[in-house]
Amino acid sequence: MPEAPALLAVKELEAWYGESHVLHGVTLDVRTGEVVTLLGRNGVGKTTTLKAVMGIIESRTGSVRFEGKELIRLSSDAIARSGIAFCPEERGIFSSLDVKENLLLPRQVRPGGLDLDRIFALFPNLRERLNSQGTKLSGGEQQMLAIGRILRTGARLLLLDEPTEGLAPVIVEQIGRTIGALKAQGFTILLVEQNFQFAAALADRYYVMEHGRIIDHFAAADLKASTEKLHDYLGV
Amino acid sequence: MFEIFGIPSQALFGQLLLGLINGSFYALLSLGLAVIFGMLNVINFTHGAQYMMGAFAAYLLLQHAGIGYWPALVIAPLLIGATGVVIERLFLRRLRKLDPLYGLMLTFGLALVIEGLFRNVYGSSGLPYQVPESLEGGRNLGFMFLPNYRAWVIVLSLAVCLATWYGIERTRLGSYLRAATENPVLVRAFGINVPRMVTLTYGFGVALAALAGVMAAPIYNVSPQMGSDLIIVVFAVVVIGGMGSIMGAIVTGFALGVVEGLTKVFFPEASNTVIFVIMAIVLLVRPAGLFGRTG
Numbered sequence: 067m068p069e070a071p072a073l074l075a076v077k078e079l080e081a082w083y084g085e086s087h088v089l090h091g092v093t094l095d096v097r098t099g100e101v102v103t104l105l106g107r108n109g110v111g112k113t114t115t116l117k118a119v120m121g122i123i124e125s126r127t128g129s130v131r132f133e134g135k136e137l138i139r140l141s142s143d144a145i146a147r148s149g150i151a152f153c154p155e156e157r158g159i160f161s162s163l164d165v166k167e168n169l170l171l172p173r174q175v176r177p178g179g180l181d182l183d184r185i186f187a188l189f190p191n192l193r194e195r196l197n198s199q200g201t202k203l204s205g206g207e208q209q210m211l212a213i214g215r216i217l218r219t220g221a222r223l224l225l226l227d228e229p230t231e232g233l234a235p236v237i238v239e240q241i242g243r244t245i246g247a248l249k250a251q252g253f254t255i256l257l258v259e260q261n262f263q264f265a266a267a268l269a270d271r272y273y274v275m276e277h278g279r280i281i282d283h284f285a286a287a288d289l290k291a292s293t294e295k296l297h298d299y300l301g302v
Numbered sequence: 303m304f305e306i307f308g309i310p311s312q313a314l315f316g317q318l319l320l321g322l323i324n325g326s327f328y329a330l331l332s333l334g335l336a337v338i339f340g341m342l343n344v345i346n347f348t349h350g351a352q353y354m355m356g357a358f359a360a361y362l363l364l365q366h367a368g369i370g371y372w373p374a375l376v377i378a379p380l381l382i383g384a385t386g387v388v389i390e391r392l393f394l395r396r397l398r399k400l401d402p403l404y405g406l407m408l409t410f411g412l413a414l415v416i417e418g419l420f421r422n423v424y425g426s427s428g429l430p431y432q433v434p435e436s437l438e439g440g441r442n443l444g445f446m447f448l449p450n451y452r453a454w455v456i457v458l459s460l461a462v463c464l465a466t467w468y469g470i471e472r473t474r475l476g477s478y479l480r481a482a483t484e485n486p487v488l489v490r491a492f493g494i495n496v497p498r499m500v501t502l503t504y505g506f507g508v509a510l511a512a513l514a515g516v517m518a519a520p521i522y523n524v525s526p527q528m529g530s531d532l533i534i535v536v537f538a539v540v541v542i543g544g545m546g547s548i549m550g551a552i553v554t555g556f557a558l559g560v561v562e563g564l565t566k567v568f569f570p571e572a573s574n575t576v577i578f579v580i581m582a583i584v585l586l587v588r589p590a591g592l593f594g595r596t597g
Binding site: 141147154162 | 477478481489491
């Protein structure tokens, strides 16, 4: 299979939280239409990687190219406007906004985002809760809202940070189906996930992180062969 | 003339009106402070000076450009709001990542500098500013005499306060503002230029203070210390209402103006301190303020 050009190419990404150096040269790429999953134990820098790509962590060096354009010196609002959307681990639902305002908050950065009807088709619960305060929703509904609202923006690359954390199995299944549907619609997804079973059903490729570095990388097809290594890495 | 609780109705309604007038200014000023505090987390001690600058802008526009009250009502807030934008860009922005105390010190210092400059140039005796012709005189309501200009101040203040509340609580732009108050980092990652919003919010809060200044010019004298006299009370109002609550600032502003007016009727000795007594009680019972969110 010929290599498609990378939609997102991260090279030698270093990042700092204040004085502490947390990413030590992360290099990875995500090709158009792929679901790529970052694996690793807690605190190895997966979330930090997403935040550094997104410009939320401002002290960072290296290179982040998206569609060939260098983003490393841009602010996070400019990075969002260049076509990347981020769904944070803590979901980031605004309590002073109702569900509809939450949905409409992220800026539309490109044409071709999902309209509200298509978002409701993916997450029917949201339609009935439009006028509720954002944080009055259940955990699962909040996660749906958090994913739903970034689909409106027209961004084709989604960075999803632990979308299944703390959710009931039936909700996890629904989120999984949704991510599958998004992939089928041509979205490209960089996923951080602790739930390996969940990731295994979706991902095309995996990167494994440890101590702020990428320590391994394999395709879904090699998953079986890599299971033992993975157990080692993840300590499961 | 009739009496209520042994007080002549003229005196009672007169003080109520005065209370509502003061309340109009308390509400406008504490609203500006609340808007600024919500977005910038800065207690804007320059607010009184900016109110004074609004009054002076109206005065100077009239003296040097022949521009009267009505255009000044728009131009002065725009001009002073623009100076607010400059202050945010030049100074406050650099303090964003520091302890909020630095913002407080900076704005306090700025207030002293600005008031000092105006005192140097214009002295400390007040300068007169006429009530606009169309609002001269008043009407007899039977139970009291209502000067037209004072009625206008109350109506305009109420309208501006409610419009601001509506804009923040009920519109799309307002939802950006609320969201950015809650989690600016994430709002920025959603493609919204939060630093520019912060700048404009500060400019808007300052413009509200300047608007209050223009409205005050025909009632009080235009003088360099008019802001510092008022702002102490306004800070007490803000503490009582709860920092950062929009409706809280408005309701508390008007209510405390009225309370103060009534105190002047029933127990005049306490009229200068009643707001601070209420503040002390509120701080003891509800430290976050009557409308403030705790935590």
